[in-house]
Amino acid sequence: EVQLVESGAVLVQPGGSLRLSCTGSGFVFNTHEMGWVRQTPGKGLEWISFVSSTGTTTHYAASVKGRFSISRDNAQNSLFLQMNSLRADDTAVYFCASWYYGSHTRGLFDYWGQGALVTVSS
């Protein structure tokens, strides 16, 4: 069974930094392209970042570009999101999600983690 498990809920101050992690199991990690999607009550679901199966290609939403950085360690079956210069409007539940790199539905997320609540507040 495919499982993605994010690190736990976190409270961080505005302007602070945080690294989220997501660990995969039940599948060959380096065959999945992965991303982060966040959810707030006001804005619904928002895709924020993508990384290719090898880690060589990354993409970001405009709202986080220059502040967030996505990476992966295939040897450790892990995905990361380094979040810097955090703001109150980054408060959200952050999901890691993936699809098989050879999937004919590339771009739609087949697998999701349970989500990690990130609260940015003083």
Added chain:
Amino acid sequence: EVVLTQSPATLSLSPGERATLSCRASQSVGIYLGWYQQKPGQAPRLLIYDASNRAPGIPARFSGSGSGTDFTLTISSLEPEDFAVYFCQQRSIWPPLTFGGGTNVEIK
């Protein structure tokens, strides 16, 4: 960026009724649109891919249609477990991948 607009925001129906949800794209996305279901406290689950194809394990009462800019998700007869929020997402023109704002299907 492709903007997806879902309507209605809320749909109040009874079990056994038919639900019709709409997703409109700001530009053509061909057939490259998917639908997800999300229940409280859970991650989204992929229901429909490429406008009209059910994902593995999805019941036949869920169907999708449309192409270009107008898409529909239909639930033919609502079961109690179908009351949830539904999102559309396009994969035609990215980055960025974009989602609609969601439709909450609630019990009347």
